[in-house]
Amino acid sequence: MPSAHEQFRDLAWKCGLAATHQRQVIYEAVVAIPGHHSAEAVYAEVRRRTPSISLATVYNNLRLFVEHGLLREVSPHASTLLVEGNLEPHHHLVCTRCKAVQDIEGDFINYKKLSRQAPRGFDLTQPLIEVFGLCRRCSAKT
């Protein structure tokens, strides 16, 4: 199996990104530990190996990696508080690029399977489901 080091150089090459030291370290920090990482956490980890790195570089490169598909963004939506008055059961379709939200019916979900797969004790009595993708307009722009 290729090391994370080689893996990154390979991926960067394919995307046409310069494989700089900082990028190498940032990428490895995310991939080394499974799970979900905040920009601050990555920054903290990366500094241990490269103390001179700046937080802006971490943000820049995380964004860059997400754009090029080297990393995946968790909850890729507008970060501001949004509320709605419609309490009827329904779900959301969110465009990851323009952050637009539209409603969608929930027939595509097998609730039995879902609750079987969720860990014991997880309360799904009123689940809200958000499906991320690219809206027509944004996918046309690509």
Place this chain on the structure above:
Amino acid sequence: MPSAHEQFRDLAWKCGLAATHQRQVIYEAVVAIPGHHSAEAVYAEVRRRTPSISLATVYNNLRLFVEHGLLREVSPHASTLLVEGNLEPHHHLVCTRCKAVQDIEGDFINYKKLSRQAPRGFDLTQPLIEVFGLCRRCSAKT
């Protein structure tokens, strides 16, 4: 059918919330127009009727309404940038209270139905789905 006015007084009463003028106006601003509303948008709308209201009051009461179930929060998750290195297809289970994210398999989704229900042109080739609920620990606290 009850007016939004009466509806609010009724709901507020049930939740033990004082039905103040400001709350009335905030609630009506959200319910009047279907869709998803940012705090700023609600603030702008509400000011037209009650210019002296403060943005903090809008935030306070939107949060309050969400807590009491009068409104629903869209994308109720941590607002900070999160990334992960795991590119294998999988989805997320998010606790709306503590914002913890865990991975979940996607067998509960009928992708055919999903793409049939999505509007034409919406790109779902690599959908990311997030299911919101309450984790064991948080639902125990209630």
Place this chain on the structure above:
DNA sequence: TCTTGGATTATAATGATTCTTATCCAAGAA
């Protein structure tokens, strides 16, 4: 060696949200 442009850094700026503090107001007590 010189030039060039992308990458990086430090820092300033922004924007959303929350906190703090003082004020207001309505309901019940005297």
Place this chain on the structure above:
DNA sequence: TTCTTGGATAAGAATCATTATAATCCAAGA
């Protein structure tokens, strides 16, 4: 009625994550 009390509100300061700016660095090609 007037007084008291506590929740609701207002105003603005403070905080936090994130992005923009501008200067510097550095590696590759001329």
